[in-house]
Amino acid sequence: xxxxxxxYRAVSVRYEPAAAPAVADITLxxxxxxxxxxxxxxxxxxxxxLLAAVxxxxxxxxxxxxxxxxxxxxxxxxxGRTGFLFNVPEDQLLFPKVIDDISFGLVRRGLPPREAASQxxxxxxxxxxxxxxxxxxxxxxxxxxxxxxxxxxLVTDPPLLLLDEPSAGLDPPGKRALAxxxxxxxxxxxxxxHDLDFAARFCTRFVILDNGRIVSDSDGMEQITSLxxx
Amino acid sequence: xxxxxxxxxxxxxxxxxxxAPQTRLLSGALLFGACMTSPADTAMGSLLIAVIAxxxxxxxRPPARVVRLALSLGCVxxxxxxxxxxxxxxxxxxxxxxxxxxxxxxWSVFIRGISGMLVxxxxxxxxSGSDFYEAMTRLPVPHLISAILLQIVHQTGTLYYETKRIxxxxxxxxxxxxxxxxxxxxxxLPRVWLPRVIxxxxxxxxxxxxxxxxxxxxxxFRQTRTRDxxxxxxxxxxxxxxxxxxxxxxxx
Numbered sequence: 001x002x003x004x005x006x007x008y009r010a011v012s013v014r015y016e017p018a019a020a021p022a023v024a025d026i027t028l029x030x031x032x033x034x035x036x037x038x039x040x041x042x043x044x045x046x047x048x049x050l051l052a053a054v055x056x057x058x059x060x061x062x063x064x065x066x067x068x069x070x071x072x073x074x075x076x077x078x079x080g081r082t083g084f085l086f087n088v089p090e091d092q093l094l095f096p097k098v099i100d101d102i103s104f105g106l107v108r109r110g111l112p113p114r115e116a117a118s119q120x121x122x123x124x125x126x127x128x129x130x131x132x133x134x135x136x137x138x139x140x141x142x143x144x145x146x147x148x149x150x151x152x153x154l155v156t157d158p159p160l161l162l163l164d165e166p167s168a169g170l171d172p173p174g175k176r177a178l179a180x181x182x183x184x185x186x187x188x189x190x191x192x193x194h195d196l197d198f199a200a201r202f203c204t205r206f207v208i209l210d211n212g213r214i215v216s217d218s219d220g221m222e223q224i225t226s227l228x229x230x
Numbered sequence: 231x232x233x234x235x236x237x238x239x240x241x242x243x244x245x246x247x248x249x250a251p252q253t254r255l256l257s258g259a260l261l262f263g264a265c266m267t268s269p270a271d272t273a274m275g276s277l278l279i280a281v282i283a284x285x286x287x288x289x290x291r292p293p294a295r296v297v298r299l300a301l302s303l304g305c306v307x308x309x310x311x312x313x314x315x316x317x318x319x320x321x322x323x324x325x326x327x328x329x330x331x332x333x334x335x336x337w338s339v340f341i342r343g344i345s346g347m348l349v350x351x352x353x354x355x356x357x358s359g360s361d362f363y364e365a366m367t368r369l370p371v372p373h374l375i376s377a378i379l380l381q382i383v384h385q386t387g388t389l390y391y392e393t394k395r396i397x398x399x400x401x402x403x404x405x406x407x408x409x410x411x412x413x414x415x416x417x418x419l420p421r422v423w424l425p426r427v428i429x430x431x432x433x434x435x436x437x438x439x440x441x442x443x444x445x446x447x448x449x450x451f452r453q454t455r456t457r458d459x460x461x462x463x464x465x466x467x468x469x470x471x472x473x474x475x476x477x478x479x480x481x482x
Contacts, residue, residue, distance in 0.1 A: 051436075086433060094438060096362070138391070
C-alpha cells in the first residue's frame with residue numbers, strides 16, 4: 001500500500017440529482033496513522049463524507065483508499081480494510097451475543113471459531129468490555145454498545161477507521177476513556193464530530209466543514225473556536 | 231402481565247435445553263408441523279395434538295408466566311371462533327340438534343392454534359438468541375433464507391424497543407389522555423413512526439453490507455457435536471410427525 005490511506009479528489013455527493021450537493025468538491029488526503037477530526041455543525045456533510053469513503057452513497061469525483069480507486073470491483077476489498085462506526089451503534093450490532101458480534105469479522109475471514117473468539121476477547125479486554133462477552137446485546141447501555149461496535153470494527157486491525165460521532169451519548173468519563181483508546185491505535189482515524197473536547201484529546205488535524213465544503217484544514221483548533229465563537 | 235420480548239428467549243429449563251441447538255429447533259418445527267397436520271376433527275387426532283403440546287411443554291419447561299401469557303393470548307385469538315358456529319353450514323336449526331359436525335370447525339382452529347402457539351413458544355424458550363443463530367447455520371437452509379430469518383428475529387427486538395420508546399413518548403406528550411391530543415399524535419404516526427423505522431432499516435442494511443454479513447455463507451461461532459440423544463430425539467419427533475400424517479391420510 002502506498003500514498004495516503006484515504007484520499008478524496010474533488011468529491012461531491014448529491015442525495016437527489018436536482019438537489020444541492022450534501023458535500024461539494026472535497027479534496028482531502030489522510031496519511032497512515034493520522035488522526036483527523038472532521039468537524040462542523042449538524043448537516044455540514046461530515047457523515048456523508050464518511051459514508052462516501054466506503055461506497056454507501058454514490059459520489060462524483062474520485063476516492064482512493066490505499067491508492068486503490070473506489071469502484072464496484074474494489075469496494076469489498078476496501079471495506080475489508082476499513083473499520084466503520086455508525087453514529088447509532090445498535091444499527092451495526094448484528095449478533096445476539098457480544099463475543100459473537102466482535103469476532104464476526106475474523107470468523108468471516110475464515111479464522112477457526114475458537115481462535116477468533118480468543119482474539120475477539122483480547123480486543124474486548126482492551127476496550128473494557130471483556131466482562132460483557134457472554135452478555136446479550138440488548139442488555140448493554142449505550143456506551144457499552146458503542147465500545148462493542150468499536151471492538152467489532154477494530155478486531156481485524158484495519159489500517160483505516162471511520163468513526164461517526166463516537167462520543168455522542170457518552171458520559172464524560174466514557175468520552176475520556178474512548179479518546180484514550182483511540183489515541184493508542186496505530187490506524188489512521190477520521191472522526192466526524194462536533195465535540196471539541198473529545199476531538200482535542202486525540203486528533204492531530206482538524207478539518208472544518210460548512211455547508212458541504214471544507215472551510216479550514218489545520219493542526220490546531222483555533223479556526224473552529226473562532227468560527228463557532230467559543 | 232408484562233413479559234419482556236428478549237426475556238422469553240432461552241428462559242426454559244427443561245431437559246431439551248441440553249440438546250444441540252439444531253436438534254431443539256428442528257424438533258420444535260417437526261412437532262409444530264405434526265400439530266398442524268394431525269386431523270383435529272377426530273378424537274385420535276385431537277388427542278395426539280394435545281399430547282404433543284403437553285409433552286413438549288414439559289420437555290422445554292418454559293416459565294409459568296410465559297405459559298399463562300400464551301394460553302391467554304391463544305384463548306383471546308381462537309375462542310371467538312366458537313361464536314361463529316351457528317352461522318356454519320353444518321349447524322343445526324335448533325338448539326337440541328346435532329352440533330358436533332359444526333363445532334368441529336372452531337374446535338380445529340382452537341386446538342391447532344393453541345397447540346401451535348404452545349409448541350412454538352416452548353421451542354423459543356429453549357433457544358437463546360445465539361442458539362438460534364447456531365441452529366440456523368447448521369441446518370440445511372439456503373444461506374439467504376437463514377440470513378434473512380436471523381435478521382428478522384434480531385431486528386424484531388430493535389423494532390420492539392423502538393415502538394416502546396414511541397409509545398412512551400406518546401404517553402408523556404399527552405396522547406394517552408385521549409381527545410384531540412391523542413388524535414393528533416395517532417394521525418401523525420404513519421408519517422413519523424414509519425419513516426423512522428424505514429430509516430433505521432436502511433442503516434442496518436448499510437451496516438450489514440459493510441460488515442459483509444450477507445457476502446458469504448453463514449459462519450459458525452462454536453463447535454458443537456451431535457450426540458446419540460440428539461439423534462434419538464430427532465427420530466422420535468420425526469415419528470410423531472409421521473404418525474400425524476398417517477392419521478390425516480387414513481382419517482383415524
